[in-house]
Amino acid sequence: DQQVKQNSPSLSVQEGRISILNCDYTNSMFDYFLWYKKYPAEGPTFLISISSIKDKNEDGRFTVFLNKSAKHLSLHIVPSQPGDSAVYFCAARRGQPGANSKLTFGKGITLSVRP
């Protein structure tokens, strides 16, 4: 069963515009959410995260919003740059990071930023 869902497989935006990547989850026990970015032939790279006690976390051009009641989070990238073109994975976790901590990943969204 897919506990983390990224229903849109791809997104294409113009350089300079906003990219909004969506993610839904079903497990209400998740209390920490992360976004990873992945280029071809590389491993995923941690991008930004948010605790379930917050509804927004911002880091430079990247902002993650969490709507717990809707079990929905989104990643906003503004302004989008061609170098942002990659696959973005949403992930969720129960509890603090550690060896017992499992990340549950979505399928990923392929973002293409057109120059």
Place this chain on the structure above:
Amino acid sequence: DTAVSQTPKYLVTQMGNDKSIKCEQNLGHDTMYWYKQDSKKFLKIMFSYNNKELIINETVPNRFSPKSPDKAHLNLHINSLELGDSAVYFCASSRSGSGPSFSYNEQFFGPGTRLTVL
């Protein structure tokens, strides 16, 4: 100065063979993981080790045997390879314990090993 490295990057082999994938991290982390990304693109955890001790084992067939000779290495040995084992396998590492920020404890991934079983 690679943080998490895996060898080989590509592995093509016949059904029934035994193969190993090696992983090394030079980040001083104490926890290492193996993930499998299947044809449907889901990344799923297989194992985690903390200080050479197995912590997570996610209903993986016992043909898969992780081995951690030390904190910096976590190798994956696969016996009697099957067609369904074809996937990209990612190694990752992290620090356990609390840090100055959540990102301090997040997982760093290797570049992946694409295994193709013919």
